[in-house]
Each structure stands twice: as C-alpha cells, then as structure tokens.
Amino acid sequence: MTQFHGKTKICYGRYALETLEELPSTSAFVVTDPFMVKSGFAEQVTSHLERRGLPHLTFAEVEPDPSLETVMRGTLDFIRSKADLIVALGGGSAIDTAKAIAFFARKAAPDLPRPLLAAIPTTSGTGSEVTAISVVTDKKQGVKIPLNDELLIPDVAILDARFTRTVPPHVTAATGMDVLTHALEAYTSRENNAFTDILAVQAIRYVFSFLLKAYQQMEDMEAREMMLLGSCMAGMAFNNSGLGLTHSMAHALGGQFHVPHGLANAVLLPYAIRFNSFDAGVRYRELARIVGLPHSNVEEGTSALIGAVQGLNEAMRIPARIRDLKVEEAAFRAALDSMAEHALDDMCTRSNPRRPSLTDIRALLEQAW
Numbered sequence: 598m599t600q601f602h603g604k605t606k607i608c609y610g611r612y613a614l615e616t617l618e619e620l621p622s623t624s625a626f627v628v629t630d631p632f633m634v635k636s637g638f639a640e641q642v643t644s645h646l647e648r649r650g651l652p653h654l655t656f657a658e659v660e661p662d663p664s665l666e667t668v669m670r671g672t673l674d675f676i677r678s679k680a681d682l683i684v685a686l687g688g689g690s691a692i693d694t695a696k697a698i699a700f701f702a703r704k705a706a707p708d709l710p711r712p713l714l715a716a717i718p719t720t721s722g723t724g725s726e727v728t729a730i731s732v733v734t735d736k737k738q739g740v741k742i743p744l745n746d747e748l749l750i751p752d753v754a755i756l757d758a759r760f761t762r763t764v765p766p767h768v769t770a771a772t773g774m775d776v777l778t779h780a781l782e783a784y785t786s787r788e789n790n791a792f793t794d795i796l797a798v799q800a801i802r803y804v805f806s807f808l809l810k811a812y813q814q815m816e817d818m819e820a821r822e823m824m825l826l827g828s829c830m831a832g833m834a835f836n837n838s839g840l841g842l843t844h845s846m847a848h849a850l851g852g853q854f855h856v857p858h859g860l861a862n863a864v865l866l867p868y869a870i871r872f873n874s875f876d877a878g879v880r881y882r883e884l885a886r887i888v889g890l891p892h893s894n895v896e897e898g899t900s901a902l903i904g905a906v907q908g909l910n911e912a913m914r915i916p917a918r919i920r921d922l923k924v925e926e927a928a929f930r931a932a933l934d935s936m937a938e939h940a941l942d943d944m945c946t947r948s949n950p951r952r953p954s955l956t957d958i959r960a961l962l963e964q965a966w
C-alpha cells in the first residue's frame with residue numbers, strides 16, 4: 598500500500614497570523630530565538646495572543662543547531678507553565694526545539710494533555726513546520742540526533758513571508774539550498790510516490806525561479822513568498838518519502854564541525870547526485886527537462902542538473918568544497934571514518950536511491966574535500 602500523510606493545517610498569506618486568535622487553548626508557551634525578540638517579530642506574534650486575552654510565556658533561548666541542554670531547559674519551563682499551546686517562531690532551530698519540547702514533555706508527564714503545536718517559520722528552509730522530524734544536537738558527542746515521531750508533527754503551520762524579509766543573503770542561500778536538497782532527495786527517494794513527486798517538482802521549480810531573486814533582493818516579496826511555499830511543499834514531500842545521502846553526510850559534517858545545515862547540503866549535493874546517477878539518472882533527466890535544462894539523454898540531463906546546482910551555489914558564493922567551509926584539514930581527516938559511519942547509519946540513507954557502502958561514503962566525503 599502507498600500512503601501520503603498530511604496532518605498539518607497550513608494557513609498562509611497576509612492574514613494568516615490571525616489563526617492564532619482562533620486556536621482552542623487557554624495559555625501559550627512561545628519558543629523562539631533572541632533575534633526574534635530583538636527584531637520585534639516575537640511581539641507581533643504575542644500581540645495576537647493578547648488580543649484574545651491569552652496568557653503567554655516566552656522561551657527565547659534557542660541557538661542555531663539546538664542542543665539537548667536547551668531542549669531540556671525549555672521542556673522544564675514548558676511543563677511548569679501548564680500551557681496548552683506551543684507557538685514556535687523562527688527558523689528550523691526554533692521550530693525543532695519547540696517540537697522536541699512537546700515530545701519530551703509528553704514523555705516526562707504523560708498525564709498532561711498533548712499541547713497544540715503551531716509553527717511559524719521565519720526561514721525558507723527546513724520545512725520543519727510540517728514534518729515529523731526534529732534535529733537536536735548532542736554537543737558533547739558532536740552528533741546530530743534526528744527524532745522522528747508522529748507526536749512531532751505541528752498541528753498548524755502559519756506561513757507569512759513578511760517574517761522572512763530580514764533573512765540575510767548568506768542565510769537565504771543556505772536555507773534555500775536546503776529546500777532544493779529536500780525536494781531533489783524526495784523526488785529520487787526509494788519511497789517517493791505520486792503525491793510527493795508533485796510537491797517536490799513544484800518546490801524545485803520555485804527554487805530555480807525565485808531563490809536567486811530572494812538572495813539578490815532581500816525585499817522581493819514575490820520571491821520570498823514563493824520560497825516559503827516551496828519550503829513547505831518540499832517538507833510535505835520528504836516527510837512522506839524520506840531523504841537521501843546528501844542529508845546523511847550533511848548531518849555527519851554538521852554534527853562534527855558545526856557547518857550550517859543548508860550550507861553542508863549545498864556543498865555535498867552535486868557529489869551525491871553524481872554518485873546516485875547510476876540508479877536515479879532517469880529521474881534527474883526528468884527534472885532537467887522540467888526546469889528547462891538540456892536533457893537529450895540521461896547523462897546530459899544529469900550533468901545539466903549538477904551544473905545548475907553548482908551554478909546556483911556559485912552565484913550565491915557557496916563554496917564548491919568542504920575545505921572552504923572553515924574546516925581544518927587534519928581534523929577533517931581524523932573525523933572521516935566516524936563521519937562515514939554516522940552517515941551510513943543515518944535514517945536518510947535508507948531512502949537513498951543507491952545503496953552506499955561505508956567505503957563509498959568515505960570516498961564521497963574525500964571527493965568533496
């Protein structure tokens with residue numbers, strides 16, 4: 598049996614924030630990062646809670662690549678707050694933290710009713726507002742731990758592109774390449790289906806049409822809106838299809854060297870496409886046709902797609918190699934074996950179109966160096 602699951606109610610556009618005034622809850626716990634408080638974005642969100650007379654507490658300690666320690670502090674604060682609504686405001690890091698808080702609170706206090714979870718993304722990247730995944734970093738071990746559970750899927754996603762207008766170009770670039778990687782990996786996954794394909798293809802079209810515009814013109818609201826929709830669509834796709842080897846290697850590299858998630862994907866994606874092309878070449882050729890690239894045969898389509906990914910990276914000043922990501926060579930070589938092992942064990946490897954061996958992954962990481 599083939600299945601497509603989409604639990605999250607998606608509200609988007611100019612008045613989408615008003616959804617917060619309609620949720621059945623009695624008090625709210627807002628999870629966000631310090632930038633959202635400083636920029637006034639958090640206040641824009643809480644003003645809607647206040648309009649309804651809803652008491653609220655704000656936990657604004659989220660850092661990029663949220664740590665287990667932050668999640669545990671947030672979980673304790675949340676349980677004490679007795680709130681029945683969690684509002685996540687921020688990039689993937691804030692949304693993942695909020696989801697992990699809801700998850701661990703449920704484990705720690707199973708008698709408490711499950712809170713409603715509303716996610717408001719401020720980057721066009723992870724798609725975390727619709728996925729069952731939360732990535733938490735164990736900073737002591739230097740590894741990213743992906744939690745995957747139905748409990749983590751937000752009930753409501755609120756997409757308002759005005760929150761993404763302030764994303765600086767280098768973050769727009771990295772998070773946008775994360776969207777492209779989600780969509781490409783969903784489309785070529787072993788577990789793709791007709792529904793995930795449609796969402797992945799539309800996300801890929803949006804990225805090729807609008808990412809560079811959003812990067813070059815921060816205030817291009819059409820580009821911002823389309824990237825936010827594309828990010829959510831790619832999230833819906835990969836939540837059902839799973840991802841692939843680019844993500845497995847990016848998790849290993851990011852856990853070890855704190856390379857931002859989207860940047861790690863952007864650098865590794867061309868190498869992974871080439872590696873996968875033996876099994877997924879026909880699919881890459883289809884994508885090349887869809888986005889208007891040369892595609893007279895599988896080789897030409899695959900190469901054109903790799904060239905287009907590299908072209909986007911270059912135009913957004915994303916390096917082509919790991920060595921240009923402020924990673925020290927000796928440390929990289931020392932960590933190669935353990936990164937390859939982590940990538941092989943990563944859940945994303947299961948849905949990769951080509952089954953890699955440990956040696957394959959090690960060789961790919963070396964190639965990307």
Ligand SMILES: NC(=O)c1ccc[n+]([C@@H]2O[C@H](COP(=O)([O-])OP(=O)(O)OC[C@H]3O[C@@H](n4cnc5c(N)ncnc54)[C@H](O)[C@@H]3O)[C@@H](O)[C@H]2O)c1
Pocket residue numbers: 630632633660661662663687688689690691693719720722723724725728729730731732741760761762763764765768772775858859
């Ligand atoms: N849950 C999932 O399905 C999923 C998928 C992929 C990645 N992830 C995880 O998500 C995290 C990355 O999330 P991200 O790429 O969205 O970045 P992020 O949330 O870490 O944010 C990156 C930086 O951008 C800033 N920022 C966010 N929104 C902004 C705005 N509107 N204006 C200005 N600055 C803004 C943040 O303050 C932060 O400093 C990683 O931990 C990654 O592992 C999760």
Ligand SMILES: [Fe+2]
Pocket residue numbers: 723775779844858862
């Ligand atoms: Fe990702």
